[in-house]
Amino acid sequence: MNSRYWLKLATALMAFSFGLSACQPQIVQVSVTRQVPVTLVVERTRIVSVPISATPEPLPAFITPHPSLGDLRIRQGIAHCASRAELLTAVYPGLPDPSLLEMDSFVLRDHWAYAGDDPDFLRYPFDPEKGKALFEEAGWTLVESATYRTNAAGEELALKLTTTDAAFRKTWVTVFATQMEACGLRIVPFHTAASWFFGDTTGLARRDFEVAAFAWVSGADPGGRTLYACDQIPSPENGWRGQNHMGWCNPRADEAIRTATSTLNQGSRREAYRIVQEEFSKDVPSLPLFSRLGILAINPTLENFAPSPSEPYYTWNAAQWKIPGKDRIVIGQTSEPASLFLLENAFVSRLMQALIFGLDVTSLDFNAQPVTLRQLPTLENGLAINNTVEVREGGSVVGADGGVVELTTDVRIRDAEGNEIEFAGGTAQMKQLVVKFEFIDGLTWSDGQPVSRADYELAYRIFCDPETGAAEFYDSLPECERIETVDFLSDTAYVLTWKPGYQDPQYFHPPIGRLPTHQVLEDGRRLADLHPAEWTTSGGLPHELVERPLGIGPYILTRWVHGREIVFSANPHYYGGQPATSTIVVRLVEPPRTSDGLVEMLKTGAIDVLGWDVLGPDQLQAALEAEAAGQARVFITPSTTYEHIDFALFVR
Numbered sequence: 190m191n192s193r194y195w196l197k198l199a200t201a202l203m204a205f206s207f208g209l210s211a212c213q214p215q216i217v218q219v220s221v222t223r224q225v226p227v228t229l230v231v232e233r234t235r236i237v238s239v240p241i242s243a244t245p246e247p248l249p250a251f252i253t254p255h256p257s258l259g260d261l262r263i264r265q266g267i268a269h270c271a272s273r274a275e276l277l278t279a280v281y282p283g284l285p286d287p288s289l290l291e292m293d294s295f296v297l298r299d300h301w302a303y304a305g306d307d308p309d310f311l312r313y314p315f316d317p318e319k320g321k322a323l324f325e326e327a328g329w330t331l332v333e334s335a336t337y338r339t340n341a342a343g344e345e346l347a348l349k350l351t352t353t354d355a356a357f358r359k360t361w362v363t364v365f366a367t368q369m370e371a372c373g374l375r376i377v378p379f380h381t382a383a384s385w386f387f388g389d390t391t392g393l394a395r396r397d398f399e400v401a402a403f404a405w406v407s408g409a410d411p412g413g414r415t416l417y418a419c420d421q422i423p424s425p426e427n428g429w430r431g432q433n434h435m436g437w438c439n440p441r442a443d444e445a446i447r448t449a450t451s452t453l454n455q456g457s458r459r460e461a462y463r464i465v466q467e468e469f470s471k472d473v474p475s476l477p478l479f480s481r482l483g484i485l486a487i488n489p490t491l492e493n494f495a496p497s498p499s500e501p502y503y504t505w506n507a508a509q510w511k512i513p514g515k516d517r518i519v520i521g522q523t524s525e526p527a528s529l530f531l532l533e534n535a536f537v538s539r540l541m542q543a544l545i546f547g548l549d550v551t552s553l554d555f556n557a558q559p560v561t562l563r564q565l566p567t568l569e570n571g572l573a574i575n576n577t578v579e580v581r582e583g584g585s586v587v588g589a590d591g592g593v594v595e596l597t598t599d600v601r602i603r604d605a606e607g608n609e610i611e612f613a614g615g616t617a618q619m620k621q622l623v624v625k626f627e628f629i630d631g632l633t634w635s636d637g638q639p640v641s642r643a644d645y646e647l648a649y650r651i652f653c654d655p656e657t658g659a660a661e662f663y664d665s666l667p668e669c670e671r672i673e674t675v676d677f678l679s680d681t682a683y684v685l686t687w688k689p690g691y692q693d694p695q696y697f698h699p700p701i702g703r704l705p706t707h708q709v710l711e712d713g714r715r716l717a718d719l720h721p722a723e724w725t726t727s728g729g730l731p732h733e734l735v736e737r738p739l740g741i742g743p744y745i746l747t748r749w750v751h752g753r754e755i756v757f758s759a760n761p762h763y764y765g766g767q768p769a770t771s772t773i774v775v776r777l778v779e780p781p782r783t784s785d786g787l788v789e790m791l792k793t794g795a796i797d798v799l800g801w802d803v804l805g806p807d808q809l810q811a812a813l814e815a816e817a818a819g820q821a822r823v824f825i826t827p828s829t830t831y832e833h834i835d836f837a838l839f840v841r
């Protein structure tokens with residue numbers, strides 16, 4: 190299975206399972222003609238309520254941030270006046286320990302890059318008295334009997350907070366506004382349509398906000414160049430490129446984020462991220478608040494169930510699951526996959542594909558672990574080499590922004606030293622990554638045939654051949670165009686040479702999967718004989734690929750009763766040995782009429798596993814009560830999706 194694709198999709202799929210995506214939290218369709226009453230700050234001294242379209246017309250070229258936000262003391266005061274625990278209690282009633290989900294950095298606390306424990310990292314614990322003192326120090330005083338602060342000119346301290354009209358966000362923003370009121374700051378919520386907020390020419394893209402609330406996703410690799418580099422501040426001058434909507438430009442952090450996202454050594458990257466987080470904590474251009482909640486509930490006797498936020502497909506180790514005295518485990522699902530084809534990317538499909546295809550690499554605790562690889566190929570063990578090569582004008586390279594470009598004058602690239610430069614013609618010295626992937630011996634298809642070199646070759650040809658359009662149609666291998674050559678050495682190894690300029694820190698994930706060339710279809714042809722056009726859904730995929738695919742994972746799909754259940758039996762040829770449980774059943778259940786309906790099925794033994802893609806916050810209390818009664822075991826985990834607030838800063 191192409192586990193690299195799983196890794197790159199993991200954050201987006203986690204976000205999907207909690208009702209929002211990385212950059213576009215919870216899309217809500219709102220008619221552009223509907224008028225929504227919104228309170229706006231018309232003058233700094235008074236508030237009026239006026240109707241405004243849910244999707245306003247694009248505004249002029251540039252929006253001027255609120256002047257008070259340029260004062261660090263105001264941003265720090267807001268940070269101290271915000272109670273994360275209170276926000277969490279509002280959106281997740283009954284949460285036993287809110288601190289589990291609280292965030293103080295743009296990196297999750299259990300991530301290898303987290304720097305919150307560094308002595309130079311500034312924290313802003315809930316301390317409203319300190320927040321009030323900072324507001325006072327900044328010249329915003331609270332006169333007797335007043336609710337909100339004013340400055341010497343009599344202007345009120347008021348900020349418009351722009352966000353989506355999702356119910357979840359309305360809940361915590363209301364509480365946040367109350368917290369700020371207690372410190373004398375008026376927050377004016379502006380809930381608008383996501384189509385405007387995340388539009389290409391509106392909202393965040395034009396920095397059209399004073400304070401903005403939305404969600405980001407922190408993946409196995411933090412990334413962050415487009416979020417925190419100085420040249421990523423959207424403006425008319427750069428064609429509104431970048432996602433640094435805050436307008437934050439800190440020279441030390443800028444240099445560090447460039448290093449962190451262009452260096453392959455994890456130790457060097459950890460140090461670079463430490464610097465970025467340290468400066469981030471000092472400047473407070475954004476206020477991380479809390480991770481969204483992930484809930485899983487299982488049969489209390491189920492052993493070896495080990496979910497990880499950074500490996501969202503909790504079936505990753507299903508081969509080790511067991512319930513003493515039972516020969517089957519039942520997973521509850523409220524939705525049915527459209528297909529189990531290798532490249533189907535719906536979360537429910539991926540969950541089951543882990544049973545069929547297995548994983549080449551897992552991503553537990555935000556680190557990679559080899560599964561079918563003998564070892565991760567790294568620069569340290571010599572299986573990866575980062576050569577310095579001379580590239581001539583006209584050559585195909587990966588540019589500074591990560592896209593494939595022809596090397597011509599004015600194209601921006603990274604030179605061999607990691608510096609971003611503008612190509613001036615002639616030749617350029619660039620880095621070129623060469624990686625050798627070595628797989629363990631004994632990989633066998635579920636029909637007993639050994640995996641062969643031809644199987645890797647077929648996968649590369651089908652997924653990356655422009656004639657199939659598969660890479661574009663399925664978005665499965667976006668790296669295809671970045672690959673220069675692949676040398677298939679044997680049944681267990683291939684060497685991949687990336688185009689100059691490709692410097693992905695996750696380079697140790699094999700980008701090419703495998704397909705069983707020998708598989709015979711209903712019409713008598715082998716899989717290898719299919720015409721390239723037959724590999725897309727529009728061309729009509731063979732039934733075998735959709736509902737009975739061969740894999741190398743621990744289970745075989747043996748029965749699919751649409752609308753009812755999908756049955757998986759232990760793969761007798763599994764390279765990892767006999768799975769601990771002979772049968773896994775995915776049972777399709779109707780969405781419950783009551784919030785505790787799914788948990789009731791777990792309590793009665795009809796279902797053994799309910800994942801974070803099925804359980805929501807409204808089932809939290811019922812799940813906890815079942816655990817207290819010894820009828821369930823509950824996992825509460827911070828998801829990789831987190832809520833935060835951005836401040837619009839002046840760009841100097």
